[in-house]
């Protein structure tokens with residue numbers, strides 16, 4: 569909306585150049601670039617900044633850190649570097665929805681709203697649920713979606729990891745530090761994880777793989793998990809295996825509920841963007857795991873954060889009639 573003098577204003581009090589939603593690697597990188605370019609930028613984060621790496625034991629494939637780096641340390645370094653350039657981070661500030669007001673975009677939260685000329689969406693994704701009996705009942709009492717968070721509770725226990733991708737195999741290897749035995753339950757006859765992870769897991773004496781099996785039920789005594797019921801994908805065979813913990817890595821759901829109906833999502837809920845990482849809503853960009861076509865890696869999210877930041881910067885400068893290039 570424009571006031572009598574033609575200036576852009578909003579019902580929301582202050583107009584930023586850019587609002588970033590999500591404080592993982594994509595959002596923090598975008599924030600670093602925009603703050604360093606002296607843009608007026610604020611980052612909304614629903615929890616504490618850091619994103620998925622803050623919950624990952626070790627990251628070995630992010631360039632620049634031979635020997636790897638603890639995920640929490642990488643997340644903390646990213647936050648610190650962005651703040652050094654003046655990025656304003658609002659922790660515990662979830663976006664609930666968005667709307668457009670003429671040339672402005674308004675981000676709405678629980679305690680108010682803020683307006684900006686451009687928005688970068690970097691909300692990442694969360695683990696999918698398996699949807700079997702016992703999963704909800706025993707969540708936090710043996711059922712977990714985060715080995716880094718909960719693995720240490722399973723010292724000398726037998727645990728199962730469900731899934732066959734990179735996350736499942738990485739976390740299974742991590743759990744061998746604590747558990748006496750780790751049983752990977754996978755519905756196929758080969759893992760999807762990268763070759764180096766497969767090699768490590770296949771030669772680890774603590775790991776056993778139950779191929780061609782799906783989980784039918786998670787059983788317990790009312791207080792804690794005590795077993796898993798597995799079904800063969802090739803026969804009618806059912807078996808019950810004793811475990812004290814179950815870690816589920818069976819897919820991911822993008823955190824896009826707040827923008828559903830506002831912009832274009834693919835059939836799985838990931839945000840569709842063009843080559844500039846702009847969505848079908850002018851001025852709204854997406855970066856990282858939440859974007860359709862993401863490689864779901866830290867380095868990929870960082871690259872996306874750079875692209876979204878630069879394109880958002882050019883978009884805002886054009887809107888303000890500034891031409892530096």
Ligand SMILES: Cc1cc2nc3c(=O)[nH]c(=O)nc-3n(C[C@H](O)[C@H](O)[C@H](O)COP(=O)(O)OP(=O)(O)OC[C@H]3O[C@@H](n4cnc5c(N)ncnc54)[C@H](O)[C@@H]3O)c2cc1C
Pocket residue numbers: 589590591592593594595612613614615616617618619620621623624626627628629630661662663664690691692693735738739823826855856857858863864865866867869
């Ligand atoms: C177990 C595990 C192991 C992994 N290991 C590796 C590895 O070894 N190497 C590698 O490169 N990658 C690894 N990854 C993947 C990597 O962590 C992600 O690709 C990367 O973190 C994506 O960054 P992002 O910023 O897009 O999203 P995220 O890191 O998920 O950050 C998104 C942020 O947005 C916030 N958010 C969500 N909704 C809202 C909202 N409505 N309002 C405000 N904030 C919101 C979230 O709280 C979160 O902080 C691993 C992932 C997992 C789960």
